[in-house]
Amino acid sequence: MTQLQLDDTHDPSATSWVESANGADTDFPLANLPFGIFRHDVEERPRIGIAIGDHVLDCLAATRAGFFGDVDPAVRDALQSWTLNPLMALGRADARAVRRVAHRLLSAGTAEGSRARSLSADLLASNTAIGMRVPAEIGDYSDFYASVNHATNVGSMFRPHHPLLPNYKWMPIGYHGRASSIVASGTPVRRPRGQSVASPDGPPSVGPSARMDYELEVGAFVARGNRRGDVIPLSVAEDHLFGLCLVNDWSARDLQQWEYQPLGPFLSKSFATTVSPWVVTLDALEPFRTPAFVRPPGDPAPLPYLDDATDRARGGFGITLEVWLRTAAMRAAGQPAERLSRGDFGSMYWTLAQMLTHHASAGCNLQSGDLIASGTVSGPDRGSRGCLLELAWRGQSPVTLSTGESRVFLHDGDEITLRGWCEREGFRRIGFGDCSGEVLPALA
Amino acid sequence: MTQLQLDDTHDPSATSWVESANGADTDFPLANLPFGIFRHDVEERPRIGIAIGDHVLDCLAATRAGFFGDVDPAVRDALQSWTLNPLMALGRADARAVRRVAHRLLSAGTAEGSRARSLSADLLASNTAIGMRVPAEIGDYSDFYASVNHATNVGSMFRPHHPLLPNYKWMPIGYHGRASSIVASGTPVRRPRGQSVASPDGPPSVGPSARMDYELEVGAFVARGNRRGDVIPLSVAEDHLFGLCLVNDWSARDLQQWEYQPLGPFLSKSFATTVSPWVVTLDALEPFRTPAFVRPPGDPAPLPYLDDATDRARGGFGITLEVWLRTAAMRAAGQPAERLSRGDFGSMYWTLAQMLTHHASAGCNLQSGDLIASGTVSGPDRGSRGCLLELAWRGQSPVTLSTGESRVFLHDGDEITLRGWCEREGFRRIGFGDCSGEVLPALA
Numbered sequence: 001m002t003q004l005q006l007d008d009t010h011d012p013s014a015t016s017w018v019e020s021a022n023g024a025d026t027d028f029p030l031a032n033l034p035f036g037i038f039r040h041d042v043e044e045r046p047r048i049g050i051a052i053g054d055h056v057l058d059c060l061a062a063t064r065a066g067f068f069g070d071v072d073p074a075v076r077d078a079l080q081s082w083t084l085n086p087l088m089a090l091g092r093a094d095a096r097a098v099r100r101v102a103h104r105l106l107s108a109g110t111a112e113g114s115r116a117r118s119l120s121a122d123l124l125a126s127n128t129a130i131g132m133r134v135p136a137e138i139g140d141y142s143d144f145y146a147s148v149n150h151a152t153n154v155g156s157m158f159r160p161h162h163p164l165l166p167n168y169k170w171m172p173i174g175y176h177g178r179a180s181s182i183v184a185s186g187t188p189v190r191r192p193r194g195q196s197v198a199s200p201d202g203p204p205s206v207g208p209s210a211r212m213d214y215e216l217e218v219g220a221f222v223a224r225g226n227r228r229g230d231v232i233p234l235s236v237a238e239d240h241l242f243g244l245c246l247v248n249d250w251s252a253r254d255l256q257q258w259e260y261q262p263l264g265p266f267l268s269k270s271f272a273t274t275v276s277p278w279v280v281t282l283d284a285l286e287p288f289r290t291p292a293f294v295r296p297p298g299d300p301a302p303l304p305y306l307d308d309a310t311d312r313a314r315g316g317f318g319i320t321l322e323v324w325l326r327t328a329a330m331r332a333a334g335q336p337a338e339r340l341s342r343g344d345f346g347s348m349y350w351t352l353a354q355m356l357t358h359h360a361s362a363g364c365n366l367q368s369g370d371l372i373a374s375g376t377v378s379g380p381d382r383g384s385r386g387c388l389l390e391l392a393w394r395g396q397s398p399v400t401l402s403t404g405e406s407r408v409f410l411h412d413g414d415e416i417t418l419r420g421w422c423e424r425e426g427f428r429r430i431g432f433g434d435c436s437g438e439v440l441p442a443l444a
Numbered sequence: 445m446t447q448l449q450l451d452d453t454h455d456p457s458a459t460s461w462v463e464s465a466n467g468a469d470t471d472f473p474l475a476n477l478p479f480g481i482f483r484h485d486v487e488e489r490p491r492i493g494i495a496i497g498d499h500v501l502d503c504l505a506a507t508r509a510g511f512f513g514d515v516d517p518a519v520r521d522a523l524q525s526w527t528l529n530p531l532m533a534l535g536r537a538d539a540r541a542v543r544r545v546a547h548r549l550l551s552a553g554t555a556e557g558s559r560a561r562s563l564s565a566d567l568l569a570s571n572t573a574i575g576m577r578v579p580a581e582i583g584d585y586s587d588f589y590a591s592v593n594h595a596t597n598v599g600s601m602f603r604p605h606h607p608l609l610p611n612y613k614w615m616p617i618g619y620h621g622r623a624s625s626i627v628a629s630g631t632p633v634r635r636p637r638g639q640s641v642a643s644p645d646g647p648p649s650v651g652p653s654a655r656m657d658y659e660l661e662v663g664a665f666v667a668r669g670n671r672r673g674d675v676i677p678l679s680v681a682e683d684h685l686f687g688l689c690l691v692n693d694w695s696a697r698d699l700q701q702w703e704y705q706p707l708g709p710f711l712s713k714s715f716a717t718t719v720s721p722w723v724v725t726l727d728a729l730e731p732f733r734t735p736a737f738v739r740p741p742g743d744p745a746p747l748p749y750l751d752d753a754t755d756r757a758r759g760g761f762g763i764t765l766e767v768w769l770r771t772a773a774m775r776a777a778g779q780p781a782e783r784l785s786r787g788d789f790g791s792m793y794w795t796l797a798q799m800l801t802h803h804a805s806a807g808c809n810l811q812s813g814d815l816i817a818s819g820t821v822s823g824p825d826r827g828s829r830g831c832l833l834e835l836a837w838r839g840q841s842p843v844t845l846s847t848g849e850s851r852v853f854l855h856d857g858d859e860i861t862l863r864g865w866c867e868r869e870g871f872r873r874i875g876f877g878d879c880s881g882e883v884l885p886a887l888a
Contacts, residue, residue, distance in 0.1 A: 139583075140624050145707060155706075165705050166645040175707035176620035176714070180584050180809050181672050190673040192806035195747070201610040206747055209806075228625050228716065229634040231887070255806065261609050262599075263589060263619035264708020267806035270620070272672065303639070303650055362636035362653075362699065363715035363887075365624050443675070443807075 004314075009033070009103045010287050012428045017108045017117045018124070020053030027278075027421060027431025028052055030106055033099050034243065034278035034432075035084055038130040046082040046133055049125070050102050051278050051433065056125045057102060065119055067105050067112065071097050084136045084221070084279065088242045089368035091224045095242060096283050132277035134184050135245070136221055136369035141182060141273070142359060143217075143249060143373045144174040148293075148349040150378035153390045158257070169299050171306070172350040172358045174375075177249075178270035182371065184277050185435045189250055191412060191442040192271040196254035208442035209252035209268075212410040215376040216323050216386035216418055217247040218345055220352050221279055221369060228365035234308055237353035240366065243279040244317070244352075246418045246435035247373045250274065253389055253409065275371070276418070276435035284430055288422035289314040290346045305361055306354050315353065319345035319432075321377055321420045323386065328413030329403050337417060338401055341391060343377050343384035345420075412441045448758075453477070453547045454731050456872045461552045461561045462568070464497030471722075471865060471875025472496055474550055477543050478687065478722035478876075479528055482574040490526040490577055493569070494546050495722050495877065500569045501546060509563055511549050511556065515541050528580045528665070528723065532686045533812035535668045539686060540727050576721035578628050579689070580665055580813035585626060585717070586803060587661075587693060587817045588618040592737075592793040594822035597834045602701070613743050615750070616794040616802045618819075621693075622714035626815065628721050629879045633694055635856060635886040636715040640698035652886030653696035653712075656854045659820040660767050660830035660862055661691040662789055664796050665723055665813060672809035678752055681797035684810065687723040688761070688796075690862045690879035691817045694718065697833055697853065719815070720862070720879035728874055732866035733758040734790045749805055750798050759797065763789035763876075765821055765864045767830065772857030773847050781861060782845055785835060787821050787828035789864075856885045 008014070009031060015022050016030045028034065028051040038049045038056055049056040059079045062068065068076050075094045078086035087095060107113045116123055145151055148168070155163030167173065183189075191212055195204035223242035226232050232240055249269060256268035292308065292315030301307065308315050321344065326337035350358075352374065360366055376386040385391045388409055392399050398406040410416070415438040421431035452458070453475060459466050460474045472478065472495040482493045482500055493500040503523045506512065512520050519538045522530035531539060548556045560567055589595055592612070599607030611617065627633075635656055639648035667686035670676050676684055693713060700712035736752065736759025745751065752759050765788065770781035794802075796818065804810055820830040829835045832853055836843050842850040854860070859882040865875035 140622060142710075158706075167639075167648075167702055167705070170646060170648050171639055171703065173703070173707055173710075175710050176622055178584060178620055178808060179623075180811050180814070181807075183672070190807055193675075194806045195611075195615055202614060203744065204611075204614050204747070206749060228627070229884075229887070231637075252806065258611055259615065259617070260706070260708075261611070262602075262704070262708070263617055264704075264706070266586075266618050266620065267803070267808060271807035300647065303648070305650060359711070362638045362696065362711040363625075363634055364622060364711060367624050370624070440673075443673070 004289060005286055009100060010427060012426065015108045016052060016106045017113050018053045018055050018106060020055065026053050027433050029428045029430060030103060031428040032280060032284050032430040033102050034280045034284065035135065036278045037083060037133040037135050038125065040125060040130055048079055048081065048084060051127070052106050054127045056127055056130060057106060058123055058125055061122050062105065065123065067116065068101055071101060085369040088136060088221060088223050092239055092242065092282065095281060099281060099283055132184050134182055134275060135277055135279050138179045138182055138369055138371045139367045141177040141179045141371045142174050143177040143375060144172050144355050145375040146172050146348045146350040146355060147375055147378045149347065149380050150376040150386060150390065153378060153385065157394050170303065172355045174355065174359065175264045177273065181270055182273045182275060185274055187274065187437060188440045189272040189274065189437045190440045192252050192255065192267065193442050194252060194255040194267055195258055197258045204258055209254055210409065211253035212439060213251045213253050213388045214323065214410065214416045215249040215251055216321055217249050217373045217376060218319065219245045219247040219275060219371050219373045221371060222366045223368060225367040226360050226365055229363045232357050232360040234306060234353060234357040237356045238282060240356055241282055241352060243281040244285065245279055246276040246420050246432050248274040248416060248418055248435055248437060249373060274435055274437045276432050278433045280430065280432055285317050285422065287427040288318045288424055290316040290318040292316045292351050293347065293349050306358060308351065308354065315351040316346045319420050319422055321345060321418070324417040324419065326415040327401065327403065327405055327411065329405060335403065340399065341383055341385055343379040343386055345377055347379045348374060348377065410439050412439050414439045448733060449730055453544060453727070454871065456870065459552045460496060460550045461557050462497045462499050462550060464499065468873070470497050471877050473872045473874060474547060475872040476724060476728050476874040477546050478724045478728065479579065480722045481527060481577040481579050482569065484569060484574055492523055492525065492528060495571070496550050498571045500571055500574060501550060502567055502569055505566050506549065509567065511560065512545055515545060529813040532580060532665060532667050536683055536686065536726065539725060543725060543727055576628050578626055578719060579721055579723050582623045582626055582813055582815045583811045585621040585623045585815045586618050587621040587819060588616050588799050589819040590616050590792045590794040590799060591819055591822045593791060593824050594820040594830060594834065597822060597829065601838050614747065616799045618799065618803065619708045621717065625714055626717045626719060629718055631718065631881060632884045633716040633718065633881045634884045636696050636699065636711065637886050638696060638699040638711055639702055641702045648702055653698055654853065655697035656883060657695045657697050657832045658767065658854065658860045659693040659695055660765055661693050661817045661820060662763065663689045663691040663719060663815050663817045665815060666810045667812060669811040670804050670809055673807045676801050676804040678750065678797055678801040681800045682726060684800055685726055685796060687725040688729065689723055690720040690864050690876050692718040692860060692862055692879055692881060693817060718879055718881045720876050722877045724874065724876055729761050729866065731868055731871040732762045734760040734762040736760045736795050737791065737793050750802060752795065752798065759795040760790045763864050763866055765789060765862070768861040768863065770859045771845065771847065771849055771855065773849060779847065784843065785827055785829055787823040787830055789821055791823045792818060792821065854883050856883050858883050
């Protein structure tokens with residue numbers, strides 16, 4: 001593996017004075033320090049926070065207390081915003097500087113740590129006492145289709161004779177999603193109503209979607225953007241990526257099947273998209289770099305503008321991804337959620353850098369805070385399929401639950417939680433936090 | 445025809461003290477009064493303006509001079525913004541109140557008009573001395589496909605055996621566009637580079653698009669929005685539409701053909717979309733209401749949520765739409781632009797109200813300032829086809845120009861101008877102003 005770009009923040013022996021950050025299974029140890037937007041109560045202006053154990057470092061309070069005195073004034077201004085966009089716009093180097101200051105501030109045994117600890121009543125909020133918001137003002141949301149397993153599975157259901165279209169291995173296929181309906185984890189999602197058909201040519205009937213599904217995805221927030229008409233060479237693509245989150249791209253499969261030709265999914269996806277509220281920086285993910293997906297013999301080599309040959313050894317991120325379901329019956333019985341699948345982000349055919357470079361390649365301007373999602377992450381085996389459409393194979397293989405219930409698509413009251421984390425020998429485990437949403441009944 | 449909702453602002457005998465507004469062929473007589481965003485110079489904050497003849501009424505200056513003293517304070521605040529979103533969010537009734545005040549203020553022979561005329565040095569800017577901007581902060585841009593002639597023409601080129609897909613007559617087909625690359629009229633548009641194929645299965649090559657095209661569309665800005673999960677009944681849909689503009693949905697046909705399956709157009713459209721800078725309100729368009737498109741016998745009746753039977757007599761807008769081309773050779777010879785087509789917005793299969801209601805029907809939240817475009821407006825005959833793909837029938841019937849040049853797709857240096865206007869006996873002609881853009885050569 002190519003040399004990792006590590007620094008003190010990746011030191012697994014460092015401990016925090018915030019005790020909950022030192023446990024083996026927290027998503028937010030001192031080695032993570034993801035950014036998010038929170039507020040103490042609805043009356044208050046949203047603020048930038050950094051997750052640490054089961055607490056949140058209040059960046060506004062920390063800035064006012066002088067902890068960011070050594071960073072550039074523009075960075076201090078950005079830290080006092082009510083959204084992450086200004087910090088994202090400054091670029092990755094400045095975000096790295098902030099993360100390093102936060103690391104010292106939250107460490108046990110440093111001068112900054114001692115001082116911060118004495119001010120902890122002002123600087124820390126409890127993760128359970130606050131409301132998390134979508135971490136950026138998302139101007140545009142683009143969704144890709146980068147798992148070859150997902151594309152092949154879904155394609156074989158709808159187009160059995162040519163499941164994978166001829167363009168798939170030449171470009172990261174993507175489309176424009178809906179930005180307005182992106183919500184933060186914990187927001188309930190109402191089952192949509194719409195047109196669906198019993199036979200392919202119609203006629204349609206209108207009613208609540210009978211095939212509501214989740215999609216397990218990884219999202220990336222754009223850091224610095226590009227001007228309209230300019231491109232982003234692959235060699236610098238990651239400089240334009242601020243960090244990652246989890247994305248549930250809720251889908252109404254029956255609406256989708258009827259509406260999606262010839263212009264793509266529209267209402268079947270635009271009723272809601274849930275994001276996990278913490279943005280895990282690429283710096284925190286550095287120890288978990290993996291080689292990019294190895295193309296099978298016979299697949300075409302990437303075209304020059306997408307050719308990452310010099311960087312394939314570190315093109316991917318080794319993120320374990322899980323989907324958990326808690327039904328209304330499980331809640332009533334006091335039972336915990338049950339795992340539906342476990343996959344790995346390393347199985348994607350295209351890297352996030354390739355998606356970003358392709359996106360800008362015809363001159364489309366990406367802006368700070370834009371969200372790019374990977375598409376459903378599905379591995380090669382059944383247990384790693386990232387949506388119910390695939391898991392239950394279009395209804396043919398129902399998923400049986402420990403309660404005796406079964407699922408082919410989602411029921412009202414079902415709560416879906418996506419989880420993701422990274423583990424590697426010699427490093428602290430880091431995670432993304434939950435990406436959850438409960439299905440509400442359709443409007444009458 | 446159903447009774448029109450007319451008031452003093454539609455009186456064709458009213459004249460303005462701004463002389464240029466009284467000419468027979470201005471787009472901006474006293475009966476129009478469209479809203480836009482302008483600035484005197486790049487140093488200055490953008491302001492809301494109202495077009496009048498070849499001048500612009502500065503709404504910030506007019507508000508400070510006390511002309512809007514009788515409107516709600518929230519409206520006065522909105523008029524002092526640097527974007528139209530706050531005014532759009534207040535809803536159509538408040539915009540109507542502003543338009544009525546502006547009408548009195550710009551009329552000859554009123555007390556307000558006399559006072560305004562005496563302050564004209566402060567209140568008016570010359571249309572040629574200012575820079576027009578995109579009129580709203582567009583959160584999301586959605587593009588429909590509502591011309592059955594366009595859908596049939598394009599479908600017959602790409603799917604000769606089933607040009608019109610089974611869903612077409614059941615729902616307004618639409619997709620999510622790219623908001624970041626929407627630009628105001630006059631902004632040059634660089635020819636995109638990207639993947640295209642010589643045979644349907646590839647392999648692709650990368651280079652400047654060889655099939656760059658325009659698309660003639662009408663856009664609608666959303667006034668009040670809806671909450672996520674709620675719907676917008678058709679009976680109130682027009683209350684959510686602030687006004688209309690012209691849209692050129694530039695398209696790279698070769699990129700589009702290779703990339704668009706299965707998720708729809710992406711890079712082939714997202715490099716630029718040009719809008720005309722003046723938003724013509726639905727109030728100004730009231731005299732030009734027309735019956736909605738009459739479905740041929742055998743077509744299905746609209747489903748109940750899209751059934752506008754009670755309002756079909758006034759469901760459409762009679763807007764004449766033209767496309768003009770000025771090539772580099774025409775410019776060099778001092779020749780004016782040449783008209784490529786003339787069509788009518790009344791030919792659309794779905795109304796803007798139906799598009800909006802469908803868009804929100806599964807719970808997607810529309811927001812003030814969102815842009816909804818109609819899709820290419822093509823009539824039934826060749827002279828009314830709204831893009832070169834159709835006009836030159838995929839390259840088979842080149843368009844011959846007076847210079848001896850011909851076109852199947854756009855050349856570098858071609859300037860495309862969309863124009864639109866409404867005329868009716870007994871009313872003043874009103875227009876949209878130009879929607880222009882020149883094609884720049886691709887990056888090397």
